[in-house]
Amino acid sequence: MGEYADLRGVRTWYETEGTGEPLVLLHGGLCTNDTWGAQRPDLAAAYRVFLPERRAHGHTPDVAGPLTYRDMAEDTVAFVETVVGGPAHLVGWSDGGVVALFVAVARPDLVRGVVVIGANFRPAAECFVDPGMLDAMTPEGPDLAFFRELYEAVSPDGADHWPVAAAKVLDMWRTQPTLTTDELARIQAPSLVMSGDDDLMTLEHTADLYRAVPGARLAVVPGASHLVPLEKAALVNGLIRDHLTQGEVETMLPVRRAHPRSG
Template identity: 30%
Template sequence: MHRLAAGVLTFVSAALIAANVCSAERWATLPAFPPMPAAKTSGMAPINDIQMYYAEYGEGDPILFTHGGLGSADVWGYQIANFLKDHRVIVADSRGHGRSTRSEQPFGYDLMTSDYVALLDYLKLDKVTLVGWSDGGIIGIDMAMKNPEKLTRVIAQAANVTTDGLKADVMTNKTFSDYIDVAGETYKKLSRTPGEYDAFVTQISAMWASEPAWTADDLARIKVPVTLVIGDHDEAIKLDHTEMMAKQIPGSKLVILRDTSHFAMLQDPEGYNAMIRDAMAGR
């Protein structure tokens, strides 16, 4: 073979191998949060016993994005930028998270779900597609059970319905530990009580110790269309738990995102957004 041609083939092969390695290992890193687009409206809504931060973008059929534990609405920058082009996008900080306040009332998924239901009423929204990640996905499932009239569909990524759906070694995982560190720094920047992160974590950890605790009968009563999503390298949620959920929620669909982890919306935003659009189209 001509030496130049051989060199080119070697270069191309090396590039392909490198690309495959990068693709296969993207699940092992926590990308930086993207910049947030400029909001059309934002504010602090008086919800239950807290002040809840929210922001709205774009126009069209409404989509509510609900974030995970210790996080904030700012995790959704890639999704907001995509969906504001043809949808009314709503994001919020769950109670105690980000810019929203918390009270002495114990955390619970029913309480957090009631916050989001009240926010939809505050914004005069009848029904939304809810895209939830981790705790946000659990809130979506809770709402599907308790307030189905508020939902067009639920797309729940990395959610669990019992505490044994969590992996025992999640806190030893570097990517997940990196997220906890980033969440702490973000809390200090956004929160009205920047020095109370440890107190907040202690308060919400009491909820995580015992919730959620739903039964197969609870899940069987869900009538809202549900798409259950998990990355094939999720650090926190067991795949077989998600598969069990898909069997117990009537008509639900299971989607496994390739080469992603608990943080798929950051690791593969293009694929994540396509997944949402497919779910909304019933595919």
């Protein structure tokens, strides 16, 4: 069961589970908390897991105006400050990963660790393997049928609002995010960048994200797509847990992580 919190004028639905250090799961675009089904039990065994649904997603109503990652990041900051009550680990998938990046850039004091899965920091035209895929997507088309069913089942705005919400998300994907590498360089939390080896984002873009975040770690999961948390749940969950508990990485032959020699 979940409940609502009024945050920045957005009546935000969230759920909680487990005990331990706080960990916030940030779902993907057009998704609900149901898509974390393969991660929730595992992570809740070790953490106090918080699952907010963002504006125009799931049980959380839409608000006037376009959707932006910056607005959703500010909503998430308010959630961490108000509901979580202090710094938390952020684990974001797809759009949730983008939101996690924005939060980590703007409010490093609220972020203990970061895991972003299938995330991008530039708009679709600059990072998608097939940017033209968005041209074929419409709110009533077959490509979004799965997401439409998720939305219609729980949205307080009603099924009739789906075309509005879906159009906002599609517009956002075409023009956002617009993070720079200088902004990403401000992230202080230990960060893991993860993707499937056949993700929506190019491997080159994923590598650029990895290189831009100081001290980041990289995991490209073989035989997986943008749905890697569902396809390789046990591996993904293990990578998340290892990252959040490992501390500083020590390897036998460090190159990027080699400390500068003195003298």
